[in-house]
Ligand code: SRM
């Protein structure tokens with residue numbers, strides 16, 4: 001069969017989604033992408049995070065390499081200038097021609113700049129692309145005052161950006177209120193109040209007439225009412241206009257106010273040309289959100305296959321955080337439906353506003369506005385989308401519980417068709433299918449359905465649905481740790497703490513059954529250690545530990561152990577290097593530089609461990625806890641001391657951090673790294689917590705992971721001074737230790753943490769739960785009671801008795817046999833062992 | 842050094858004293874040249890158990906260094922290498938019953954721990 005040639009113009013979010021959808025659909029097509037921007041598609045929705053330190057690469061939705069891998073021919077930075085419908089080809093600015101069988105226009109939209117005299121002055125910018133943001137950032141260096149023209153959703157995002165850049169920020173809006181499209185007057189007023197409290201000045205009902213050069217500032221804006229405003233920068237965010245010029249020139253049908261007219265199949269007036277995303281006009285409407293764009297992309301792609309989907313319009317409800325304020329808008333927010341009944345709750349002290357718009361019979365929800373508290377959004381949206389009958393007193397849905405409010409709609413009440421994740425279009429039915437197909441945890445459902453991988457707004461609802469579904473099929477979301485305790489690790493942690501339980505036996509007697517096992521014993525040992533930090537070889541704890549913890553060394557495949565002294569930050573003196581070499585030579589150990597910037601000595605027999613450690617400790621070494629669920633290494637790069645790019649002393653910081661948290665017991669091992677600048681030679685972004693130096697301090701990243709399922713760490717806080725950095729890490733780590741499940745690395749823990757990264761920031765940075773002091777205190781107690789377990793062990797003759805291979809003989813295990821390879825010993829294979837043992841026998 | 846006592850055709854070998862054992866954990870002894878893991882559960886009616894020390898799955902002599910516990914009503918030791926569970930009473934592996942560790946009878950006489958080597 002002849003492959004159809006598909007040309008996609010525009011590589012924004014929707015164009016990219018089209019490519020991915022088509023590539024995955026199995027339809028044989030030859031895809032060519034022509035993107036006007038110099039880079040492949042990126043996440044425009046999270047564009048503003050650029051100002052919180054997220055780099056362009058981190059916003060990327062794809063890469064040139066990925067397109068290459070999936071066989072897509074992609075060209076960037078040379079936009080299409082003309083469509084030649086007769087020849088079925090497009091021609092770029094640069095004069096290149098691409099022939100098509102089917103053409104897909106995904107050209108998006110551009111910011112509307114009102115035709116005010118002077119609006120093209122230097123200092124007048126827009127807010128849509130990564131390049132725009134680069135310009136804003138560059139100009140902000142010389143600017144003290146910034147104005148955003150437009151008080152809509154995007155305008156307020158832009159205002160937030162100016163604020164983050166440290167400017168005195170103003171919002172100038174022509175209409176009488178903010179976010180007039182999505183909010184009613186009450187909501188708009190409350191939003192204004194909250195935003196002004198954050199120091200943003202809001203000017204509504206203002207028409208800008210002229211922009212000219214200022215005297216003290218770069219620019220002066222003059223308004224129709226005779227007032228003026230001095231500023232250094234103006235960002236226009238006064239609405240968007242569809243990028244439809246090439247379609248217009250080609251004679252395709254457009255709407256009266258622009259936009260390429262499409263039908264249910266996203267076909268334009270030329271049946272070989274499709275239009276999708278923000279350039280398309282469907283039912284007289286431009287959908288300025290990403291989810292409807294994705295649905296269009298799917299509908300358009302499906303037209304090439306057997307299974308044709310229709311685009312039927314889309315819901316425009318939104319939930320956002322603007323300048324840190326929760327804002328939600330559902331359906332008919334203005335109550336324009338005939339005979340609609342309104343319920344309004346407004347609390348000016350806590351600055352919360354909620355409005356419900358309900359049908360005349362009070363049975364169905366038509367719309368809602370939420371300001372300052374979006375916790376009811378998911379529930380209300382489900383009432384709205386699925387036309388679920390409202391309770392008899394709908395007002396209770398928005399009243400505080402103390403005033404008769406009722407809890408949110410349970411997941412069970414939702415029909416299977418209910419959309420849970422609108423970004424990825426995952427319905428409750430699809431989630432149930434995933435569980436039926438064998439997924440048995442939230443994480444697995446996420447991986448299998450991709451739910452919650454877009455804006456993340458659906459995470460909490462998703463969790464409810466998964467748990468409810470598992471529970472309803474008797475799959476009891478069995479969170480108990482093992483058959484001996486029907487509690488989660490977190491519950492055990494609380495019980496041990498609250499009841500001040502000091503031993504496993506005590507816990508088992510009070511709350512468990514049976515004898516315990518290799519699951520609960522080490523988990524409880526870890527909790528006891530995190531809370532009370534006893535020496536772990538206390539007699540009452542001995543039987544709880546994995547062999548690695550019992551013998552303070554990792555068991556290798558042949559029953560010998562490895563010896564890993566701490567080399568904090570990877571820094572080591574020549575003398576200490578010599579000691580390691582001498583010890584390895586004397587005991588005939590295999591030596592290797594580890595992936596964690598230290599040196600591992602392998603092949604120590606049980607009975608040799610105390611002697612080896614004795615020598616190491618007297619040379620100034622201490623245990624590296626390579627065996628424990630605790631802090632491993634804090635890798636460092638050489639930093640400002642030597643490196644010509646270094647911003648801060650990363651080695652000193654790594655040493656400080658490693659020494660502070662060494663010995664800390666946690667649900668799983670913890671790793672960290674400190675890089676001296678953004679070149680990131682220490683790979684801090686793959687660590688549980690990573691630190692990268694900036695010009696003025698440190699950026700903190702959390703919840704990264706290498707290993708089996710690598711995860712890039714998230715940027716958590718920026719430009720911290722030393723003290724704040726350590727404070728946040730203290731809180732972060734203790735909160736993790738308290739709430740994670742056993743063997744849950746921070747990355748997996750985060751995946752399962754309701755509320756995700758935002759919640760984590762609220763707890764750690766804003767101290768939402770009011771536990772920050774307690775967490776810090778707990779960390780200080782642990783830090784204050786650190787001991788090197790190997791030192792304690794070799795100083796205690798009684799403890800040393802355990803390190804005999806045989807209780808009744810001084811012999812060593814004759815079944816352990818080594819052979820030489822590349823000048824060092826290694827364990828002999830089974831056949832080698834038999835051969836060697838036969839010779840010596 | 843160890844004294845072999847022959848009684849009614851039973852051959853019990855002195856291994857160590859109770860004080861040499863570690864409560865709720867294991868140690869290893871050489872019994873007639875064989876490596877034997879000895880476990881001590883002071884709360885149990887039978888408080889001392891003995892199994893061969895070689896892990897047939899991991900192929901190393903490490904059973905004595907496993908964690909003790911129970912699965913259902915069975916007392917077990919988990920191999921420290923790959924975590925399979927072996928019954929303390931019979932040495933049968935719960936996950937892979939084709940593997941069984943040799944088990945030995947034990948008794949404690951005047952604080953002296955003895956293992957039955959043949960009968
Ligand atoms: C020695 C070393 C390999 C080397 O020769 O370089 C190593 C060796 C082992 N790793 Fe590792 N890992 C070593 C660096 C790493 C790294 C790289 C790093 O830290 O920068 C990673 C990926 C980073 C990460 O953890 O996110 C790594 C990811 C793992 C994992 C997978 C963890 C995960 O979350 O997916 C395991 C398995 C586990 O912990 O459950 C593991 C487990 C192990 C164990 C403990 C397996 C075992 O049970 O025997 C090995 C113990 C060896 C020993 O006796 O010391 N090792 N391991 C490295 C020791 C570093 C050190 O100085 O402490």
Ligand SMILES: Cc1cc2nc3c(=O)[nH]c(=O)nc-3n(C[C@H](O)[C@H](O)[C@H](O)COP(=O)(O)OP(=O)(O)OC[C@H]3O[C@@H](n4cnc5c(N)ncnc54)[C@H](O)[C@@H]3O)c2cc1C
Pocket residue numbers: 009010011012013014015016034035036037044045046047048078079080081106107108109127128129154157243246276277278279287288289290291293320
């Ligand atoms: C700051 C900001 C915040 C936002 N927040 C949200 C949000 O929270 N939720 C939400 O749902 N939506 C949000 N949006 C809107 C969302 O980003 C858009 O709906 C979505 O990006 C539209 O995708 P698109 O592919 O249609 O258009 P675009 O992403 O604009 O992509 C169009 C691409 O086509 C290129 N192009 C144009 N003409 C040509 C040509 N002739 N030849 C080649 N290439 C061409 C353009 O350069 C561009 O790269 C936000 C937008 C911004 C700017």
Ligand code: SF4
Pocket residue numbers: none
């Ligand atoms: S990668 Fe695997 S084999 Fe290599 S050290 Fe890590 S755990 Fe061992």
Ligand code: FES
Pocket residue numbers: 420421422423424451452453454455456457458459
């Ligand atoms: S709704 Fe956006 S990720 Fe699910």
